Amino acid sequence: MTDIAQPARTKKDFVSDQEVRWCPGCGDYAILSAMQKFMADTGADPAKTVFVSGIGCSSRFPYYMNTYGFHTIHGRAPAIATGVKVANPELDVWIVTGDGDSLSIGGNHLAHILRRNLDVNILLFNNEIYGLTKGQYSPTSPVGTRKKSTPMGSVDRPFEPVQFALGAQATFVARTIDQDQKHMTKVLHAAAAHKGTSFIEILQNCVIFNKDFYSANVDKKVRPDRTVDLSPGEPLVYGADRDKGLRFSGFEVERCTADEADVWQSSTRSPAPAVLMSGMREDAEMPVPIGIFRDVEATVYETAVNAQVEDAIATKGAGELKDLVHDGEIWTVD
Amino acid sequence: MTTTSAQDTPAGELPLQQLDRVVIRFAGDSGDGMQVTGNQFTRTSALFGNDLATLPDFPAEIRAPIGTRPGVSGFQLQFSATHIHTPGDEPDVLVAMNPAALMVNIGSLKKGGVLVVNTDAFRSTDLRKAKCDTNPLTDGSLDGFRVIEVDINTRVKEALADSPLSSRDKLRCKNFYTLGLMYWVYSRPLEPTLEWLEEKFKSKPDLVEANQIALRAGYNAGDIRELFQGNYEVPKAKLPQGTYRNIIGNQALAIGLVAGARLAGVKLVYCSYPITPASSVLEFLASYKNHGVVTVQSEDEIAAICGAIGASFSGALGMTGTSGPGMALKGEAMGLAIATELPLVIVNVQRAGPSTGMPTKVEQSDLLSSIFGRNGDAPMPVVAISRPSDAFALAIDACRIAVQFMTPVILLSDNFIANGAEPWSLPDLDALEPFPVEFTTEASEGFQSYGRDAKLARPWVKPGTPGMEFRIGGLEKDPDSNISYDSDNHQMMTDIRHQKVRNVADTIPTPEIDGPASGKLLIVGWGSTIGILTQAVINLRKDGHDVSRMHLTHVWPLPHGLDEIFSKFDAVLVPEMNVGQMTRLLRSEVPDHEYIPYNKVTGHPFRVSEIEAEYVRALNELGEA
Numbered sequence: 001m002t003d004i005a006q007p008a009r010t011k012k013d014f015v016s017d018q019e020v021r022w023c024p025g026c027g028d029y030a031i032l033s034a035m036q037k038f039m040a041d042t043g044a045d046p047a048k049t050v051f052v053s054g055i056g057c058s059s060r061f062p063y064y065m066n067t068y069g070f071h072t073i074h075g076r077a078p079a080i081a082t083g084v085k086v087a088n089p090e091l092d093v094w095i096v097t098g099d100g101d102s103l104s105i106g107g108n109h110l111a112h113i114l115r116r117n118l119d120v121n122i123l124l125f126n127n128e129i130y131g132l133t134k135g136q137y138s139p140t141s142p143v144g145t146r147k148k149s150t151p152m153g154s155v156d157r158p159f160e161p162v163q164f165a166l167g168a169q170a171t172f173v174a175r176t177i178d179q180d181q182k183h184m185t186k187v188l189h190a191a192a193a194h195k196g197t198s199f200i201e202i203l204q205n206c207v208i209f210n211k212d213f214y215s216a217n218v219d220k221k222v223r224p225d226r227t228v229d230l231s232p233g234e235p236l237v238y239g240a241d242r243d244k245g246l247r248f249s250g251f252e253v254e255r256c257t258a259d260e261a262d263v264w265q266s267s268t269r270s271p272a273p274a275v276l277m278s279g280m281r282e283d284a285e286m287p288v289p290i291g292i293f294r295d296v297e298a299t300v301y302e303t304a305v306n307a308q309v310e311d312a313i314a315t316k317g318a319g320e321l322k323d324l325v326h327d328g329e330i331w332t333v334d
Numbered sequence: 335m336t337t338t339s340a341q342d343t344p345a346g347e348l349p350l351q352q353l354d355r356v357v358i359r360f361a362g363d364s365g366d367g368m369q370v371t372g373n374q375f376t377r378t379s380a381l382f383g384n385d386l387a388t389l390p391d392f393p394a395e396i397r398a399p400i401g402t403r404p405g406v407s408g409f410q411l412q413f414s415a416t417h418i419h420t421p422g423d424e425p426d427v428l429v430a431m432n433p434a435a436l437m438v439n440i441g442s443l444k445k446g447g448v449l450v451v452n453t454d455a456f457r458s459t460d461l462r463k464a465k466c467d468t469n470p471l472t473d474g475s476l477d478g479f480r481v482i483e484v485d486i487n488t489r490v491k492e493a494l495a496d497s498p499l500s501s502r503d504k505l506r507c508k509n510f511y512t513l514g515l516m517y518w519v520y521s522r523p524l525e526p527t528l529e530w531l532e533e534k535f536k537s538k539p540d541l542v543e544a545n546q547i548a549l550r551a552g553y554n555a556g557d558i559r560e561l562f563q564g565n566y567e568v569p570k571a572k573l574p575q576g577t578y579r580n581i582i583g584n585q586a587l588a589i590g591l592v593a594g595a596r597l598a599g600v601k602l603v604y605c606s607y608p609i610t611p612a613s614s615v616l617e618f619l620a621s622y623k624n625h626g627v628v629t630v631q632s633e634d635e636i637a638a639i640c641g642a643i644g645a646s647f648s649g650a651l652g653m654t655g656t657s658g659p660g661m662a663l664k665g666e667a668m669g670l671a672i673a674t675e676l677p678l679v680i681v682n683v684q685r686a687g688p689s690t691g692m693p694t695k696v697e698q699s700d701l702l703s704s705i706f707g708r709n710g711d712a713p714m715p716v717v718a719i720s721r722p723s724d725a726f727a728l729a730i731d732a733c734r735i736a737v738q739f740m741t742p743v744i745l746l747s748d749n750f751i752a753n754g755a756e757p758w759s760l761p762d763l764d765a766l767e768p769f770p771v772e773f774t775t776e777a778s779e780g781f782q783s784y785g786r787d788a789k790l791a792r793p794w795v796k797p798g799t800p801g802m803e804f805r806i807g808g809l810e811k812d813p814d815s816n817i818s819y820d821s822d823n824h825q826m827m828t829d830i831r832h833q834k835v836r837n838v839a840d841t842i843p844t845p846e847i848d849g850p851a852s853g854k855l856l857i858v859g860w861g862s863t864i865g866i867l868t869q870a871v872i873n874l875r876k877d878g879h880d881v882s883r884m885h886l887t888h889v890w891p892l893p894h895g896l897d898e899i900f901s902k903f904d905a906v907l908v909p910e911m912n913v914g915q916m917t918r919l920l921r922s923e924v925p926d927h928e929y930i931p932y933n934k935v936t937g938h939p940f941r942v943s944e945i946e947a948e949y950v951r952a953l954n955e956l957g958e959a
Binding site: 016018045046047048050052062063065066067068069070071072073076078079080081082083084085086087088090091108109111112305306308309311312313315316317318319321322323324325326327328329330331332333334 | 377380381383526572573574575576577578579580589592593596601603605622623624625626627628630632633634636637638640641642643644645646647648649650652666667669670674726760761763796797798799800801802803804805806807808809816817
């Protein structure tokens with residue numbers, strides 16, 4: 001086995017020779033760094049790893065990974081990745097996208113890749129703004145966002161990416177934060193272990209057009225009190241002193257003491273607990289949930305597609321071209 | 335009006351007359367099974383040994399309101415004892431199952447032609463639905479046709495008196511009664527259809543029996559009731575030597591795609607979103623899974639082409655298929671395939687446009703948009719199928735061009751080819767020349783992701799290959815696949831992309847001329863007009879014209895040698911089903927010749943007679959000049 005002889009890879013092995021061109025201070029740097037380290041730590045094979053992206057700041061990501069990469073067109077990364085995976089299910093495919101790329105122009109493809117449950121990992125960098133086109137509001141911007149294209153404030157309600165994913169029957173849904181490498185790495189591990197589409201929303205800072213939009217929740221000082229980590233099998237406890245908790249009460253989530261907190265389950269038959277959790281961002285009194293909302297098993301699309309080919313060959317025999325050409329009624333003219 | 339009604343008394347033996355060719359059109363409600371009837375007649379005639387060509391003509395609506403004119407479905411075929419090239423201009427026989435079918439189709443019936451009508455469908459309510467103020471059977475409007483009145487509903491009910499089927503289901507057998515009747519008229523064997531019914535309704539013996547009884551009853555009615563003045567025989571055609579089967583365009587195309595991927599030695603991944611009239615390519619390929627074919631029914635047109643591009647990136651041969659509106663949606667992704675220089679086959683079964691247009695009607699109006707219709711300078715080879723029997727070979731050639739030149743290729747078909755049937759002289763499969771893909775697995779010295787071979791194709795490296803990791807995308811890049819905004823580099827890459835596509839012309843044959851290599855007027859066609867043009871030329875020669883004709887299959891790049899060929903003629907007549915797209919192309923690519931456009935966009939193919947008349951008109955005009 002040649003695999004054994006190969007020396008362990010380091011983070012550097014996953015750094016490409018391309019100059020990184022994100023704005024200084026952009027949250028994307030932290031995500032790139034965490035990903036390169038994660039790849040090295042998990043022994044990923046760069047030759048079998050493919051990063052597919054659409055268009056937007058985040059979608060430059062593949063150029064910076066020393067793996068195979070495909071920077072495609074706006075919103076279509078999930079559709080391209082579907083072809084990549086059905087053609088070669090052996091490849092480890094990661095999709096990198098943004099809130100505009102995946103929830104606006106590419107909303108349809110995101111919904112369908114999630115419902116099909118292709119075995120890929122989707123990283124949605126959510127900075128609630130259009131960065132590459134210089135600062136228009138995005139489908140995740142809150143109502144009233146004043147930008148150049150919305151001088152009087154946006155009027156349309158934003159998408160909650162986690163709810164979108166749950167609504168599309170995603171089998172793995174998580175959220176993490178660009179600044180929290182430890183938490184992000186934990187989520188990446190869980191996503192990589194999941195068979196099927198893993199959807200990860202990463203709250204990501206755009207220092208130019210939407211600077212610190214999330215600071216009130218994720219800055220180091222406030223984070224323990226303003227976020228709650230959804231960790232399967234662990235109680236819903238948060239707070240700098242780990243004294244606060246959450247529990248379900250009918251169709252609501254309510255605050256309680258740590259002792260009274262419910263234990264989080266991400267694999268319930270119904271996605272209802274995850275949906276209830278995902279709705280808490282609207283409530284300023286509640287912490288923002290991060291971590292793993294949902295993790296369930298379902299048939300993997302490309303496996304089933306290729307299994308049908310194998311089954312057809314097993315039952316009908318491997319087809320010869322002659323079988324197709326000389327099919328049906330044949331006659332001869334002498 | 336000469337009317338023969340079912341009440342006429344039987345007479346003695348009638349003469350069997352020989353005919354060279356017959357054009358018959360079955361027309362009825364879209365729920366009446368006219369396509370099945372037409373297909374059965376076609377199949378039986380093919381097995382009998384006639385040459386044939388078909389033209390299905392059905393509404394986009396699956397079931398428009400019963401009995402109305404928009405709900406009329408038709409199927410025309412020409413079967414012949416000699417070699418033919420078209421489904422025929424005007425039917426000799428029209429079978430009309432109701433007043434709506436009669437009104438929609440009577441205009442095309444040949445003068446003095448035979449009209450078979452189902453009198454049971456001419457009640458006042460039926461006439462109202464068909465918007466007939468008076469009964470065409472009695473108001474004199476059918477004078478000049480030979481009308482054969484048959485009370486089909488009554489006869490079918492009688493024949494099926496003992497069947498356990500509901501009366502509604504019994505009536506549904508009336509198309510087989512009608513088919514039986516026409517089988518008698520043209521001395522067709524019943525066995526192929528009897529056997530087909532047994533196979534088709536294997537699990538429903540009552541349906542098999544009822545339809546078989548109806549078929550026989552119709553046949554016997556022809557024999558014993560003297561509806562017709564005798565019956566006819568259309569002897570076997572003397573087709574060129576070979577082994578034949580009957581084939582429709584979309585099926586031949588699908589088989590050709592399988593062959594193409596096989597000859598390239600790569601996996602076929604076909605991603606498509608259903609659209610009339612391309613859907614059956616997806617359906618055929620989905621049934622070829624044991625040939626290693628992977629099909630994906632994508633969520634939309636854009637996803638379909640993107641899936642195919644992703645598959646090619648992975649090292650398969652990605653393919654997608656659609657029709658006009660879908661082509662418009664795929665435009666941006668075609669550009670991506672051009673920029674990333676990945677092989678891809680894009681099937682466009684053209685239909686009448688713009689926008690949704692007329693989904694079930696034929697047109698050749700996507701020629702220029704296929705060649706030029708993308709943002710940026712985005713060149714792509716375009717191959718045009720001309721008939722069901724050449725779809726196989728041209729689908730293979732599209733695959734060859736895609737993998738040899740690392741480029742997306744558009745394969746144009748149209749609705750006339752897609753659903754039309756004709757005998758296919760089966761190719762010698764051992765003689766097919768393979769064009770195996772050689773993936774690059776090692777970086778030799780000076781290796782570049784966008785390095786070039788002699789044809790200007792770049793190397794194909796697939797993910798999974800150790801040590802060759804690279805990134806590609808839609809951004810302009812330098813030969814090392816790094817993003818580049820350098821002006822000289824963009825000039826160079828644009829020039830290379832163009833020259834690469836131009837180089838395809840070195841690998842395609844110059845079309846042969848049918849007829850003299852010089853003269854006054856050369857007819858140049860492309861796509862599905864081939865049969866009509868061929869027949870027109872045959873007819874014109876009978877009239878003493880020394881006609882020359884050429885047909886283009888590779889429409890971009892155009893083959894070498896056209897300038898020299900055209901220079902031997904005073905003018906070039908270009909008939910096509912659009913407003914003059916090939917004429918424009920030839921005027922810009924092969925300038926300094928006189929082109930005479932002849933265009934028609936009625937949703938129906940040219941008539942042979944129209945081409946003949948236009949040829950004579952153009953010739954006269956040239957003579958006067």
